[in-house]
Amino acid sequence: MNNFCYKKLQITSYKLQPSRVTCHASRLSALLLFCFLLTGCTEVKREFYDNGKLKSETHYRFGKETGTTTYYHHWYPTKTMEVEMKRGKRNGKFIERYFNNNIKVLAFYKDDLLEGMETHFYMNGSRTMEINYTNGVKNGPVISWYANGVVKESGFYVNDLFDGVWENYDERGFLVGEGSFVQGTGKQVIYDEIGRLQRETNFVNNKKDGLETHFFPSGEIEKTIFFKEDRIIEINGVSVDSL
Secondary structure, eight states: OHHHHHHHHHHHHHHOOHHHHHHHHHHHHHHHHHHIIIIITEEEEEEEOTTSOEEEEEEEETTEEOEEEEEEOSSSSSEEEEEEEETTEEEEEEEEEOTTSOEEEEEEEETTEEOEEEEEEOTTSOEEEEEEEETTEEEEEEEEEOTTSOEEEEEEEETTEEOEEEEEEOTTSOEEEEEEEETTEEEEEEEOTTSOEEEEEEEETTEEEEEEEEEOTTSOEEEEEEEETTEEEEETTEEGGGO
16 A cells, blocks of 8 residues: 555655746747748748749748849840849849859849949850949949950049049050049040040039040041030031020
């Protein structure tokens, strides 16, 4: 009789351990909550072309685009664009591709604004332009190339405005233009194929503003054009409204 009571008491004591029950229940609840947050609020939306091929694939989390949104070519089995999204905004890498799958544009975004270097490419994979951004605004060096790899233009931006020395080259690598600017205001000169002065243009806030003078190979003035914010006002001193 005493042995029976002792065993019964042991069994009863083992079953009644509320701390263990609570601990296991908490772990299970946490696991279920994690699984819900991970998968319960995610969705993938797919669109298709009329020919049945996949057009785009967009990932949503809690109703907002999150993850990599991918667009596909309507005929070739290649991606045309990949955009990294976070809570409905572009955040991370942006890639646009040619039909041959080579990259056309590579850029980076932060909260829907361009950030860092944006690089453009020719279809063969060689670079065509590099430009830098800060909070969606052009800031820093910019350089472009011809298809043969020769530098086409180089310059510098400060808050979207031309700044410092800008240079232009032909496909042979010869200097054909140069300008000097301070926050978008300055002068650009253009040369012909053998280095003779061909044109002088004044700029204000990145726009043609003021007198632009064209020259004959002899150095004599050929014509003058007066600009106001990129708009032609006069040609050789005569208002365009009267022409």
